[in-house]
Amino acid sequence: MTLKPTCNTSLAGILVLLTLLVIGCSGNREPVARNFNLSIVNRTVGAEHNKLRVTQDDQVTLHITTDEDGTLHIHGYDLESIIKTGQTSEIQFKANATGKFAFEMHVDSEDHKQGEHQHNHDTADKGVSHEFENADIILGFLEVLPK
Amino acid sequence: MNATPRVVVGLSIALILSLAIQPTYAHGFGERYDLPVPLSIYLIGAGAAVGLSFLLIAYFLRNSKPSGSYTTVDIYHKRVGWFLKNRVIHTLVKGFALLAFILTIASGLIGDQGPIKNLAPTMVWIIFWVALTYVAALVGNVWKFINPLKTLFEIADGIYRRISHNDRLSLNCRYPTRLGVWPAFSLFLLFAWVELVYPSSATPRTLSIFILYYSFINWIGMFIFGKEKWISNGDIFTIFFDLFGSFAPTEVRVNSDKLCLFCVSDCEYNVNGCVNCYNCFNRSPEAARQVNLRPFGAGLLNGQNTSLSLFATVILILSTVTFDGFTATPLWVDIAFAMLPIFEFLGGSRLLGVETFGLLLFPLLFLTVYLIFCRAMSYFSNESVDTLKFAKLFVFSLIPIALAYHLSHYLSYLLIQGQLLITLVSDPFGYGWDLFGTATFKPNIAIVNAKFAWVVSVAAIVLGHIIAVYISHVTAVRQLKDRRSALRSQYPMLVLMIAYTMTSLWILAQPITEFNG
Numbered sequence: 068m069t070l071k072p073t074c075n076t077s078l079a080g081i082l083v084l085l086t087l088l089v090i091g092c093s094g095n096r097e098p099v100a101r102n103f104n105l106s107i108v109n110r111t112v113g114a115e116h117n118k119l120r121v122t123q124d125d126q127v128t129l130h131i132t133t134d135e136d137g138t139l140h141i142h143g144y145d146l147e148s149i150i151k152t153g154q155t156s157e158i159q160f161k162a163n164a165t166g167k168f169a170f171e172m173h174v175d176s177e178d179h180k181q182g183e184h185q186h187n188h189d190t191a192d193k194g195v196s197h198e199f200e201n202a203d204i205i206l207g208f209l210e211v212l213p214k
Numbered sequence: 215m216n217a218t219p220r221v222v223v224g225l226s227i228a229l230i231l232s233l234a235i236q237p238t239y240a241h242g243f244g245e246r247y248d249l250p251v252p253l254s255i256y257l258i259g260a261g262a263a264v265g266l267s268f269l270l271i272a273y274f275l276r277n278s279k280p281s282g283s284y285t286t287v288d289i290y291h292k293r294v295g296w297f298l299k300n301r302v303i304h305t306l307v308k309g310f311a312l313l314a315f316i317l318t319i320a321s322g323l324i325g326d327q328g329p330i331k332n333l334a335p336t337m338v339w340i341i342f343w344v345a346l347t348y349v350a351a352l353v354g355n356v357w358k359f360i361n362p363l364k365t366l367f368e369i370a371d372g373i374y375r376r377i378s379h380n381d382r383l384s385l386n387c388r389y390p391t392r393l394g395v396w397p398a399f400s401l402f403l404l405f406a407w408v409e410l411v412y413p414s415s416a417t418p419r420t421l422s423i424f425i426l427y428y429s430f431i432n433w434i435g436m437f438i439f440g441k442e443k444w445i446s447n448g449d450i451f452t453i454f455f456d457l458f459g460s461f462a463p464t465e466v467r468v469n470s471d472k473l474c475l476f477c478v479s480d481c482e483y484n485v486n487g488c489v490n491c492y493n494c495f496n497r498s499p500e501a502a503r504q505v506n507l508r509p510f511g512a513g514l515l516n517g518q519n520t521s522l523s524l525f526a527t528v529i530l531i532l533s534t535v536t537f538d539g540f541t542a543t544p545l546w547v548d549i550a551f552a553m554l555p556i557f558e559f560l561g562g563s564r565l566l567g568v569e570t571f572g573l574l575l576f577p578l579l580f581l582t583v584y585l586i587f588c589r590a591m592s593y594f595s596n597e598s599v600d601t602l603k604f605a606k607l608f609v610f611s612l613i614p615i616a617l618a619y620h621l622s623h624y625l626s627y628l629l630i631q632g633q634l635l636i637t638l639v640s641d642p643f644g645y646g647w648d649l650f651g652t653a654t655f656k657p658n659i660a661i662v663n664a665k666f667a668w669v670v671s672v673a674a675i676v677l678g679h680i681i682a683v684y685i686s687h688v689t690a691v692r693q694l695k696d697r698r699s700a701l702r703s704q705y706p707m708l709v710l711m712i713a714y715t716m717t718s719l720w721i722l723a724q725p726i727t728e729f730n731g
Contacts, residue, residue, distance in 0.1 A: 143245070143659045164659040
């Protein structure tokens, strides 16, 4: 009967899990208000702003200016705002979910209906020559780190 | 004689044609929000894997030879196992699986073609490919029971028997022994290509068409060779779920070997009967049947005579599971980018060429590394067991590592994207229905915290590693005559397993990258 080795193995495994949990559950940061000024020029936001790092539960505000009309969309959180040249738009939210979320802009075109937004990274149902006309322009990533 | 070649040719032509129409790419379906495992947790995991391995080895050195048999608790004959015998429950479960199958195909064919509005992609890639693997590995291999292709064939067979006075539907031609599980191997390679390379793997209609092709291939196989014979050799999912299901804490057993002699599935049996052969189980008297609880991973000790085709299939499955994760790493993106010029002749499909090449090369690399270590094992053991025999013997001990990686890799994905199912049951076709009132449900992306995912993933992989080391040790001691040489042979294996575990951890620590070529 090999009951004993199985017990030892399970014990070892549980020890590992506990150790990791103890290490993992540390950290009690107070939520902080974070502000980011994104200026979209030529469909990019520049190197300092293509990775926005915040901690879970932070109150995040994005102030967005752009040289082209369109919409800004944050994946996962599914937040959207219309952006217009000459205006500053704002998106405010609490980063309650951890993860890495792409934010992108959509440019106004006849095919693109505002408010109706399909999220599939599979553009297979579009015709051959249209694959880049309605492309989502990924500007960067929002990284929400656990506490 | 066999209709399979024609169908495969037809399938290939269909694939090539659809390649011509789709110049874009897509990796799988649904979004991933995973954060890479941070360095500190990665190092702790790696250290734990190595440290615990040494502890285990020390334990092995001191203790006597393990028998390879394991504790089982039979629940079939107890009151708590009442649902196992209940016919109504059997029919309900099978019927439910069949319904899901038919609904999936229907959604793909006639429903809205947006991948998240349609039931088919979620059902195939999340429920079937991920959730069912979790169930098979952590609870028990239910696939053999709920397989809808099998159910439909059984229904057709039942009808045919009624109208033909008990003549069986299947031709029951002799299945060529040499063919082994090569049909499943080839089909799995095709499946892996669809999952990892094919750009439209999330398009509902394409999925339904592939499912139909696959179903027909299987029904033809069942018709020609018999249901059980074909399924155990040709259904890739039977073999896949069998493999990961051998890790599960439950098993089905027949404790007498009399029936096994006539088993159509060629189950492996010994004087104590056979394990997880539904064919024998269904034919055996109640008294000989058992449904046992057993320790995790114990089932990996059962296989003894592995055919070459099964060995190849296991290697293919293990390597594609790892390749799946590897293709999302920056390293792969760099390699693929560097290889693009080689495939210029394919024009717009050059990325597909690179990825297909990677998919074919990776298992070969995996096999080569594995064989090198098997050669080392053979050398260290000083016995006249050849490398290939070592290879076939120990390949199952790698499964816990691959399984732990596969489950970890998909944990957040399952918990977040899996919530799509809640919306889809109310509106499977994407027509705007609301059958159960859940159509407007928004998936909660905060359901799994990144730290939790990291810790569980790393712990699972380390645990898988330890189980793998243990299984490998027991296998060695059982097979080799001298205990000393058995222990010596395990040192190369330990190195290999540490390397495999480190690779899995490394992939989890990489930022998920997509190719924009």
